[in-house]
Structure formats: C-alpha cells, structure tokens
Amino acid sequence: MSVLVYTESEDGKFKKGALEAASYAKGIAEAMSTSLTAITFNAQDTSELGTYGVDKVLSVSNDKLKNFNAEAYADAIKQAAEKEASKVVVLDQSANGKYIAPLVAFNLEAGYASNVVALPESTSPFQVKRTAFTNKAFNFTEITTDVKVIGLSKNAFGLKESESAATVEAFEPQLSAEDFTVNVDSVDKAKDKVTIADAEIVVSGGRGLKGPENWGMIEEMADILGAATACSKPVSDMGWRPHSEHVGQTGKPVASNLYIAVGISGAIQHLAGINAAKTKVVINNDPEAPFFKAADYGVVGDAFEVVPKLNEKLKEFKAKNA
Amino acid sequence: MKILVCISHVPDTTSKINFTDGDSKFDTNGVQFVINPNDEFGLTRAMWFKEKQGATVDIINVGGPETEPTLRKALAIGADTAIRINTAPKDGFQVAKELAKVASEGNYDLIICGRESIDYNGGMVPGILAGMLKANFINTCIGLEIEGDKATAIREIDGGKETLTASLPLVIGGQKGLVEESDLKIPNMRGIMQARKKPLNVVEPTGAEAATNAVKFEKPAPKGEVKLVDPENLDQLIDLLHNEAKVI
Numbered sequence: 001m002s003v004l005v006y007t008e009s010e011d012g013k014f015k016k017g018a019l020e021a022a023s024y025a026k027g028i029a030e031a032m033s034t035s036l037t038a039i040t041f042n043a044q045d046t047s048e049l050g051t052y053g054v055d056k057v058l059s060v061s062n063d064k065l066k067n068f069n070a071e072a073y074a075d076a077i078k079q080a081a082e083k084e085a086s087k088v089v090v091l092d093q094s095a096n097g098k099y100i101a102p103l104v105a106f107n108l109e110a111g112y113a114s115n116v117v118a119l120p121e122s123t124s125p126f127q128v129k130r131t132a133f134t135n136k137a138f139n140f141t142e143i144t145t146d147v148k149v150i151g152l153s154k155n156a157f158g159l160k161e162s163e164s165a166a167t168v169e170a171f172e173p174q175l176s177a178e179d180f181t182v183n184v185d186s187v188d189k190a191k192d193k194v195t196i197a198d199a200e201i202v203v204s205g206g207r208g209l210k211g212p213e214n215w216g217m218i219e220e221m222a223d224i225l226g227a228a229t230a231c232s233k234p235v236s237d238m239g240w241r242p243h244s245e246h247v248g249q250t251g252k253p254v255a256s257n258l259y260i261a262v263g264i265s266g267a268i269q270h271l272a273g274i275n276a277a278k279t280k281v282v283i284n285n286d287p288e289a290p291f292f293k294a295a296d297y298g299v300v301g302d303a304f305e306v307v308p309k310l311n312e313k314l315k316e317f318k319a320k321n322a
Numbered sequence: 323m324k325i326l327v328c329i330s331h332v333p334d335t336t337s338k339i340n341f342t343d344g345d346s347k348f349d350t351n352g353v354q355f356v357i358n359p360n361d362e363f364g365l366t367r368a369m370w371f372k373e374k375q376g377a378t379v380d381i382i383n384v385g386g387p388e389t390e391p392t393l394r395k396a397l398a399i400g401a402d403t404a405i406r407i408n409t410a411p412k413d414g415f416q417v418a419k420e421l422a423k424v425a426s427e428g429n430y431d432l433i434i435c436g437r438e439s440i441d442y443n444g445g446m447v448p449g450i451l452a453g454m455l456k457a458n459f460i461n462t463c464i465g466l467e468i469e470g471d472k473a474t475a476i477r478e479i480d481g482g483k484e485t486l487t488a489s490l491p492l493v494i495g496g497q498k499g500l501v502e503e504s505d506l507k508i509p510n511m512r513g514i515m516q517a518r519k520k521p522l523n524v525v526e527p528t529g530a531e532a533a534t535n536a537v538k539f540e541k542p543a544p545k546g547e548v549k550l551v552d553p554e555n556l557d558q559l560i561d562l563l564h565n566e567a568k569v570i
Binding site for chain 1: 333413415442447461478480481485533540
C-alpha cells in the first residue's frame with residue numbers, strides 16, 4: 001500500500017501546486033501509516049520532492065510525453081498506482097490536474113473528490129472536506145471505493161517540509177496508440193507573465209475603471225507586486241479585457257494570498273469566485289458596494305486618485321524591502 | 323452529426339445557499355433553478371452546429387421530475403429532443419454511468435458537457451463519461467469546430483490556451499468562450515410554444531452506484547468587519563498588508 005501523488009512540472013521544473021500536493025499527500029500517507037510515491041514526467045531534478053515528504057519517485061522520461069497529453073498521463077498514473085498498490089492518488093487542481101483527475105478515477109474505478117481543502121477527517125471511512133456551490137459552502141464527502149482520487153485546491157494546504165530522502169526509480173509505462181488520439185497542435189502561452197492560477201497576488205479591475213484605456217495603473221500595480229491581472233465578468237463581456245482574465249463563478253477561481261479589487265462592486269457571483277483568496281482588499285468610491293462586506297481591508301475613494309498614489313507607495317515599500 | 327448536450331439543473335448564480343435536515347441536504351426553498359451556465363455555453367454552440375451544419379441536438383439530464391422545466395427551457399432554446407434519466411443521483415460517477423448507457427445507445431458524434439456544475443463543482447462527469455464511452459476528451463474547452471469526423475478545439479490552460487485536434491466521437495467539458503455571453507439565447511414565444519410539443523422521454527435508470535457520498539454541508543464562517551483605510555493614509559494599508567496580513 002502507498003499514497004501516490006502526481007507532481008506536475010513545466011519545462012522540467014515543479015510547480016508550486018505540485019509541491020503542495022506532495023505536502024498534502026504526505027499528510028495522508030502518515031495518517032494511513034504508509035509511504036508516499038510521486039510520479040513525474042520529464043522532470044529534470046526530482047531531489048526537491050524529498051523536501052516535501054516524498055519517499056520514492058517514479059520518474060518517467062519519454063519524448064512522446066513532452067507535451068502534456070491527458071490520456072497518456074492518466075494511463076501512466078494508473079499504471080504507477082497499480083505498481084505501487086496505491087489506495088489514494090492526489091493531484092493538484094491546475095488546469096491539467098483537473099483534466100486528468102476524472103480519467104484517472106475512471107481508470108482506477110475510484111471515487112473522485114475535487115476541490116479538497118483539508119486532510120481527511122478520517123481515513124476509514126475516508127471523509128474529506130471540499131468546497132461546493134463555488135465556495136459558498138463546504139461539503140464533507142465520503143469516498144466509498146477501494147481506491148480514492150483527491151483533487152487538492154490551490155493554496156488550501158500550503159507547503160510543509162518533512163525531510164525524506166526520496167529514492168528515484170526510472171518508470172516506463174506501457175503506452176499504446178490509443179493514448180495519443182488527442183493531439184496538441186499549438187500552445188499559446190504568455191511567457192514571463194504570472195498566471196491567475198499560480199499567482200500569490202492578483203490585482204483585479206471592474207467596471208469602475210470606465211474603459212480598457214485605464215488599465216495601465218492596474219498593470220503597473222501588478223508589475224510592482226509581481227501579481228497576475230484579472231477582471232470582473234462585465235469587463236470581459238464588454239471586451240475590455242480577455243476572457244482569460246475573468247474571475248468569478250463562471251470564470252476562473254482565485255485562491256491567491258492577496259486579492260486587490262479595484263472598481264468592482266462585488267456581485268455575489270464575483271465574490272463566490274474569489275472567496276478562497278486569503279486576504280481581500282477593495283478600492284471603491286461607493287461605500288455601499290457589497291465588496292466591503294467581503295473584504296478584509298477597504299479604501300473608500302476614487303480609484304483614479306487612490307491607485308496611482310498607492311502604486312507610488314508600493315514602489316517605495318518594495319525598494320526598501322527588496 | 324448527432325450531438326448530445328448534458329444539462330445540469332442548478333440553482334441560479336444569485337441564489338443564497340442554505341441547508342436543511344441537519345445540514346445534510348441543499349435547501350431548495352425559494353431557489354430558482356437554471357441550466358448550468360457552463361452547459362448553456364455548450365448548448366448554444368450546439369445550436370450553431372444545428373443551424374450551420376445540420377446537426378441534430380438532444381439534451382439529457384439525470385434527475386427527478388423537478389428538472390423538467392429546465393429541460394423545456396433548453397428545448398425552447400432549440401434542442402430537438404430531451405431525455406431525462408429518472409433518478410436523483412448522489413455523485414458525478416453515478417451521473418456519468420447513467421449517461422454512458424443512453425449515450426452509447428444513441429451513437430452520438432459529439433457530447434457536450436459543462437466543465438463542472440456550479441452546485442457540487444465535481445468536475446468529473448465529462449472525463450469519466452469519455453472514459454466509459456472510449457471517446458476522446460477535451461476539458462475546459464473554449465472553442466470548437468467540427469469538420470467531417472475531425473474536431474479542432476481550443477483548451478484553456480493555466481496562463482494561456484492550446485489548440486488540439488481529435489477525431490469524433492468526442493466528449494468536451496465546455497465553458498464560457500465556446501460562445502460569447504452575448505450569443506446566449508433567451509427563448510422566444512415561438513420557441514416556448516414549440517418546446518411544449520417536443521419529445522421529453524423519461525428513461526428509467528440502470529441502478530448505477532455512486533462512488534462518493536455527500537455526508538454533510540457547512541457554510542463558511544461569517545466574515546469579520548472590514549478595516550477601512552483613509553485614502554489619504556495609504557501607508558497604513560501597506561503596513562496592514564505587510565505586518566498584519568503578511569501578504570506583501
């Protein structure tokens with residue numbers, strides 16, 4: 001028996017979500033008095049995984065898997081789980097993690113709980129806490145199958161170091177032509193830009209900014225803070241900003257440490273999508289805006305005056321605390 | 323081309339979420355139900371395939387009779403036939419198993435699901451269904467074209483998007499971007515009248531079992547009072563973020 005974690009890498013390096021998933025999976029392994037195995041695809045240096053509690057690494061090196069391929073990855077994860085007799089498989093909730101988790105669940109005839117935010121309440125019966133109703137509630141779910149698949153919410157568990165010396169084993173899954181029937185033709189990804197999914201800080205603008213020409217100060221704040229930029233639904237619907245920046249119930253979820261909302265009133269659908277952010281700041285000239293009820297810190301004021309001033313002060317702060 | 327659109331019947335996005343029976347059940351009292359938004363983008367894209375490429379569009383839901391108004395609305399938007407699998411499912415695994423039987427019997431070329439329902443947010447039905455049908459699967463799909471038996475899809479990834487090709491049959495997990503918000507159709511009177519006469523077939527379930535069990539629910543702890551900072555004293559905000567919240 002063991003716990004298996006899929007540790008996602010990009011250009012050979014582990015993403016923070018992967019290390020969080022490993023930290024979390026170690027917690028489950030300890031609760032079940034067993035060891036933690038990680039599966040990696042074309043990762044360069046797997047020693048980092050030991051720091052987060054991984055006991056054994058199944059390292060897949062395969063040119064055919066250079067591009068992410070959901071079917072092939074899910075098949076490999078299934079084979080790894082069988083080899084390790086894993087009773088629990090943990091994935092993080094990146095776009096790729098969410099893509100393969102249900103395929104892994106199908107492959108292993110396992111129950112799948114997504115958006116899990118804490119270690120199991122108990123491992124027998126196996127019960128986990130997850131978000132539901134787009135962060136408007138929590139749901140305690142019991143997984144009743146022999147094998148369990150867990151999708152860990154971003155930034156819910158954090159990184160936990162627990163030194164293990166991970167042994168590394170080359171792993172060659174048996175892949176067939178059937179694993180490669182969906183093919184990636186091209187990838188369009190902004191390099192050197194922080195993504196909403198991975199950002200520690202997200203700076204977001206709403207209709208209060210009056211037009212796309214006024215986003216310079218939002219981008220400037222994001223630059224200063226090393227943050228991702230986002231927007232409310234009306235802003236993306238009006239085409240001021242791309243859909244990929246829309247956060248909220250039907251857009252992307254935000255689970256960053258800090259979320260700064262500028263000129264966003266705080267409709268219930270927007271708040272649902274950003275509720276998992278740890279600290280929320282709102283800047284709005286309307287003191288009655290619902291966002292003030294959901295925020296930790298608020299500034300009642302004109303964004304066009306407050307934001308440029310705040311940017312100057314943040315620059316000074318960053319210069320001092322660099 | 324035969325298209326099946328899977329429709330989840332969910333509380334309106336503005337609904338207040340409450341629970342009953344010792345926090346074990348969602349309280350539907352006073353709640354307005356709608357087509358799951360992620361499914362509605364897919365349904366509208368299916369209408370485009372119907373109008374431009376002569377596709378037939380069936381819709382399906384796994385649920386009790388209370389979901390029929392939602393199915394009628396989808397018929398009023400333009401779907402041809404509705405199917406309701408008559409059981410109250412416990413989880414996405416059970417939904418996928420029930421769907422798989424009807425879907426495989428119907429020999430659909432394209433099955434459109436939403437990436438997740440906005441109530442339980444399971445995010446598993448399209449992937450598990452694709453696995454059961456041995457069909458190709460593309461998740462978080464924000465663009466879809468079909469030519470012959472080839473699909474070209476755009477998938478949202480973290481920080482960008484990618485273009486994929488796959489042959490039919492295909493299952494997608496769709497979302498906004500498949501069509502624009504402004505393309506969503508509000509049923510007109512003619513559509514509503516026609517929908518009354520369109521077939522809504524009730525199918526008995528296979529008795530598939532769930533793999534998970536929602537034991538209880540909990541609402542988030544109430545939020546503390548917001549700390550207001552004077553716009554003339556933004557140093558205080560930076561101080562709070564640095565020393566109190568420790569996020570910068």
